[in-house]
Amino acid sequence: MFKNNDFIYIEYTARVKDTGEIVDTTNEEEAKKANIYDETRSYGPRLVILGENRLIKGLEEALYNFNLNEEKTIEIPPEKAYGERDNNKIRIVPLGELRRQGITATPNKVLRLADGNLAVIRSVSGGRVVLDLNHPLAGRTLVYTVKVVKVLENARDKIFALIERRFSSKYSNSFNVELDDSKKNVRITVPKELYLLEDLQIGIYSLAYEIINYVLPEYTVEFVQQYSKTTFSSS
Amino acid sequence: MFKNNDFIYIEYTARVKDTGEIVDTTNEEEAKKANIYDETRSYGPRLVILGENRLIKGLEEALYNFNLNEEKTIEIPPEKAYGERDNNKIRIVPLGELRRQGITATPNKVLRLADGNLAVIRSVSGGRVVLDLNHPLAGRTLVYTVKVVKVLENARDKIFALIERRFSSKYSNSFNVELDDSKKNVRITVPKELYLLEDLQIGIYSLAYEIINYVLPEYTVEFVQQYSKTTFSSS
Structure with missing residues (x-):
């Protein structure tokens, strides 16, 4: 059991519940296998300060109930992860507009918009592109396998x-x-x-x-x- | 008599020898009278660290031979001030080129060029502008009236x-x-x-x-x- 302002280190792998797809992990090998390896980040145990709110809400809340060296699998519903899907965040834009920005529109491609937000291309047809501005993990229940590997005293x-x-x-x-x-x-x-x-x-x-x-x-x-x-x- | 690394404060007024025109002064009133007042700088005694070479060479060299509260008038030839004039620094440019940069060309106007250097417009005629890239005070003998008003011990x-x-x-x-x-x-x-x-x-x-x-x-x-x-x- 941990409390506010505790400094703990965790290892975790996060999957989408429906598909089993790995979307985040602190394990470098797993990241490479799942094709989500990002050379700009560092892998290995990650520092969490309880109460700092740098993690998704459901994960941080759950960590208070861990013990050192305990590993658990926890399910996090969308409202405590990346939010529910919002159909108002679906936009239809002309294909030409993306072309002018040097973007080749292909379905499932993830774009970073000018405001820094992510958008997913859902479909391309008849000169129109359906852009989904919901977070790519919005509406998803996530399954985290988490272990607290170190506590700073x-x-x-x-x-x-x-x-x-x-x-x-x-x-x-x-x-x-x-x-x-x-x-x-x-x-x-x-x-x-x-x-x-x-x-x-x-x-x-x-x-x-x-x-x-x-x-x-x-x-x-x-x-x-x-x-x-x-x-x-x-x- | 001062030495390297001495901290002194000076008051001065600098004139062009030929014309008597005031080109720099630490005295706010004088600056206003001479139409060279610059609200972005501060007036009053100016700190000089001997050997730091922030002043024109002739002025800094002369200061070693002052005493506290002594006022002298010193003449500084171009080679110890802003250098001799160099005729290779005269350029002829089409009037249209300056217009395109939003500059109205009138004789004696001082421009700041893209590289940060100053240039003086010497003449405008027949669609051509004669630009002088020499420092506006190049070739001038300057006369400084200087007083050392404070020495830090x-x-x-x-x-x-x-x-x-x-x-x-x-x-x-x-x-x-x-x-x-x-x-x-x-x-x-x-x-x-x-x-x-x-x-x-x-x-x-x-x-x-x-x-x-x-x-x-x-x-x-x-x-x-x-x-x-x-x-x-x-x-």
């Missing part, structure tokens, strides 16, 4: 987990974290390799927010950058 | 001068600077109002470079951001 591990999620794991080990419980202070030294990273400041800001929100609400979180002559001579 | 004042030059003076007083000479360490706390400033990180990086380069070469410069629950509740 102390603040230090949680802070490193957040650092690793925010910055590449290549850099996370170079962060230095000093916890002072008597002063209620965390001092985090940022590695020099990140000083010129474009999104460093928004990374620091978000990380501070997450640490205070999920790990140490009463602490001051200090981010430190240390410069010396060698910082500039080596770059 | 201690590291703390120099650091604040650099902070003020880098960030708006509205924020510079909110920086906290702790100098520890025994540990050869400077700890600079960044004010919360700047945490979401777009260029904060490049500002921190540049400031660290300047402090180490011009003020405390043997020190470690720490920049600290402090977050707590209130950081996020107030924004």
Whole structure:
């Protein structure tokens, strides 16, 4: 049994109930077998902070009732996954309009629209294309096989987990974290390799927010950058 | 007499020797009278770090031989100001080409070209425009009336001068600077109002470079951001 703000790591594979089709998985081999391998994401156990609401509702709710190393298969209805289908989200557009955008219209093709949403081409005929703007998994009941493989217990591990999620794991080990419980202070030294990273400041800001929100609400979180002559001579 | 890395503040007015025309000044009233007032810059004494080479060569060289509160008038030949004129930088372009760029060509008009350089329209006739890509002050001997009005003596004042030059003076007083000479360490706390400033990180990086380069070469410069629950509740 877990509670709000617990940091757990899960492994899972998600299937559409009707078809058995795998639509998401943390297992790299499974992803490749199911032809949904995405080289831009990292596979392996995934960090979940309970209450952060980054997962579909039904999965996150269910996780509170797991124990460490427990594996369960859970069924998630559409209203706790990607919503019911909405027939108002079916649009008919002229084939020429898609052609002008360089899109070859073939049935079942998934498009990313200008607003970032996904659409599925349902049919193409007579110069008309039926576009379905419902999420591709809307209306589907999903079946997740989930296992909680790790639970983080102390603040230090949680802070490193957040650092690793925010910055590449290549850099996370170079962060230095000093916890002072008597002063209620965390001092985090940022590695020099990140000083010129474009999104460093928004990374620091978000990380501070997450640490205070999920790990140490009463602490001051200090981010430190240390410069010396060698910082500039080596770059 | 000043030396490399001295921090001095100067007031000056620069004139073209031939015409007496004022081309630059730190005095707001003079700027307005001379019709060169620029509301995007700040007037008043200007920080100069000797050796930083932000000024025209002849002016910076001359400043080494000033004393505090001394005012002198110095003559700077083109080769130590904006260079000699180069006749290869005269171009003839069709009037239509400028029109297409929305430019009304009138003699003596100064244009900013796509590469950021300035050009002066020397003449317009028969559908042709003579463009002069020399710096508007190239070939001119300049006469500067300069006074050194302040010299910074201690590291703390120099650091604040650099902070003020880098960030708006509205924020510079909110920086906290702790100098520890025994540990050869400077700890600079960044004010919360700047945490979401777009260029904060490049500002921190540049400031660290300047402090180490011009003020405390043997020190470690720490920049600290402090977050707590209130950081996020107030924004």
